[in-house]
Amino acid sequence: MRLLGAILSICAVPVARLHAADAAKDAPEVARLLADVIRIDTSNPPGNEGKLAEFLKTKFKPLGFEIDIIATPQEGKAHFIARLRGDGSKKPVLLAGHADVVGVEREKWSVDPFAGLIKDGYVWGRGAIDFKGGLAVFAQAVIDIAKQKRPLARDIIFLSEADEEGGLYGTRYLAETAWDKIDCEFALNEGGWIIKDATGKVQYVSISTADKSGITLLLTARGTSTHSSMPRPDNAIYTLARALAKLSSYETKPKLTDSTREFFLTLSETSTEPMRTHFRNLATSHDPKLVAAADKAISENTLLHAIMRNTIAPVLLNAGFRTNVIPGSAQATINFRIIPGTTPEELIQEVKGVINDPRVEVTQAQGSSTRAPLTTEQQKAMEALRQSARRAGESPKSGALYEALVRQAKLTYPEAKVTPYLFQAGTDAAAWRSRGVPVYGIYPYPISAQDLERMHGNDERVPVASLESGLKLITNTLLEVAAK
Numbered sequence: 234m235r236l237l238g239a240i241l242s243i244c245a246v247p248v249a250r251l252h253a254a255d256a257a258k259d260a261p262e263v264a265r266l267l268a269d270v271i272r273i274d275t276s277n278p279p280g281n282e283g284k285l286a287e288f289l290k291t292k293f294k295p296l297g298f299e300i301d302i303i304a305t306p307q308e309g310k311a312h313f314i315a316r317l318r319g320d321g322s323k324k325p326v327l328l329a330g331h332a333d334v335v336g337v338e339r340e341k342w343s344v345d346p347f348a349g350l351i352k353d354g355y356v357w358g359r360g361a362i363d364f365k366g367g368l369a370v371f372a373q374a375v376i377d378i379a380k381q382k383r384p385l386a387r388d389i390i391f392l393s394e395a396d397e398e399g400g401l402y403g404t405r406y407l408a409e410t411a412w413d414k415i416d417c418e419f420a421l422n423e424g425g426w427i428i429k430d431a432t433g434k435v436q437y438v439s440i441s442t443a444d445k446s447g448i449t450l451l452l453t454a455r456g457t458s459t460h461s462s463m464p465r466p467d468n469a470i471y472t473l474a475r476a477l478a479k480l481s482s483y484e485t486k487p488k489l490t491d492s493t494r495e496f497f498l499t500l501s502e503t504s505t506e507p508m509r510t511h512f513r514n515l516a517t518s519h520d521p522k523l524v525a526a527a528d529k530a531i532s533e534n535t536l537l538h539a540i541m542r543n544t545i546a547p548v549l550l551n552a553g554f555r556t557n558v559i560p561g562s563a564q565a566t567i568n569f570r571i572i573p574g575t576t577p578e579e580l581i582q583e584v585k586g587v588i589n590d591p592r593v594e595v596t597q598a599q600g601s602s603t604r605a606p607l608t609t610e611q612q613k614a615m616e617a618l619r620q621s622a623r624r625a626g627e628s629p630k631s632g633a634l635y636e637a638l639v640r641q642a643k644l645t646y647p648e649a650k651v652t653p654y655l656f657q658a659g660t661d662a663a664a665w666r667s668r669g670v671p672v673y674g675i676y677p678y679p680i681s682a683q684d685l686e687r688m689h690g691n692d693e694r695v696p697v698a699s700l701e702s703g704l705k706l707i708t709n710t711l712l713e714v715a716a717k
């Protein structure tokens with residue numbers, strides 16, 4: 234048996250490889266482009282987005298695009314811009330996607346995360362969903378339009394960005410250094426989801442019109458610093474722990490925007506009881522008991538819990554330096570993701586009210602998002618980024634791009650509902666939204682809830698068929714807003 238097994242496995246390897254090679258060769262152009270893009274490792278830090286920029290140049294340049302590679306102060310980190318000229322009678326439309334990806338825990342992957350493997354109907358690899366899949370769909374749509382030589386009424390700008398997953402030279406930096414290159418009437422970016430149910434049917438298409446932004450607060454408890462052999466009741470660590478315990482049993486109230494209200498109503502229409510009623514009650518009821526019951530049931534889904542409220546997450550703790558000293562202070566860092574319109578001052582007041590202990594100071598954190606210290610210049614850049622994210626209002630649920638996207642989503646996925654959406658995290662759209670330019674977010678491929686969990690996780694993958702239908706959606710949307 235062992236011998237037979239060995240013979241079988243010897244035979245099996247080349248056959249499997251052959252099939253994988255066939256799958257890759259026969260895959261549609263957009264899937265092969267994504268595979269190529271995944272093979273350029275842009276894990277951030279450091280990002281190395283410049284390498285991807287050089288690769289994209291080889292694709293776009295021969296088709297007549299005007300190319301700009303915007304270098305940043307960090308070596309190897311660059312933004313890539315390709316502009317397809319229209320007749321200028323309308324202002325440009327822009328498609329933006331980030332080139333960088335988060336790192337991997339390689340030993341937890343069943344495939345090489347940077348091999349760009351195409352098998353079993355999927356493209357596998359880091360960034361397949363977030364956001365190289367979207368980058369490939371956006372790029373392919375623009376390339377296809379260029380190849381068709383369609384006369385355009387406006388320029389189409391394709392942007393591959395650096396430093397979305399972290400770092401200092403993202404779109405805020407780009408907007409400050411090269412705004413004329415990315416100025417536009419409206420833009421597409423990552424954001425909403427095209428969600429498939431368990432049977433593979435597209436349930437809904439959500440288009441994000443705003444992002445949540447982050448505020449980080451520091452809770453600093455103070456007590457007497459003394460010898461650990463004579464403990465006192467005012468131990469700073471206990472005081473901080475009590476404050477955190479209060480915060481852990483506190484929940485913020487639902488705070489719906491116009492978009493999230495519409496989103497929950499859409500979920501109501503696409504759900505069965507009892508969730509159908511819960512979604513409707515959350516969106517429309519004025520009865521606090523019904524809203525509380527709806528909140529409890531809906532909040533079992535962590536994503537839905539997050540998009541209806543300001544969320545609270547303790548992320549760092551800092552206290553003490555040796556075993557025989559009771560420290561004089563203890564500090565917790567709490568990250569809040571807030572609904573647009575919430576100010577840091579309001580949040581500080583709310584948290585102070587919950588903790589209700591004058592020995593605990595509540596302040597807004599400045600500087601680094603990690604334990605690593607930042608220079609003053611870096612701190613200033615980080616704060617500017619946060620302020621720009623908070624200034625970014627909601628994009629209107631109207632206008633040529635939004636309307637075209639809604640119409641094409643309905644045509645591409647006739648069985649699905651289409652709804653606006655508040656993105657649960659931050660994106661790099663703030664550079665435009667804070668300047669009054671509408672940005673609409675979509676991950677342009679139908680995806681199941683199970684595959685969605687792989688984003689920023691292991692064995693990230695996107696279905697080849699989803700890339701194809703997403704390409705159709707984006708190409709037709711672009712033609713509707715840009716073709717003459």
Ligand SMILES: [Zn+2]
Pocket residue numbers: 331363364397423
């Ligand atoms: Zn992303």
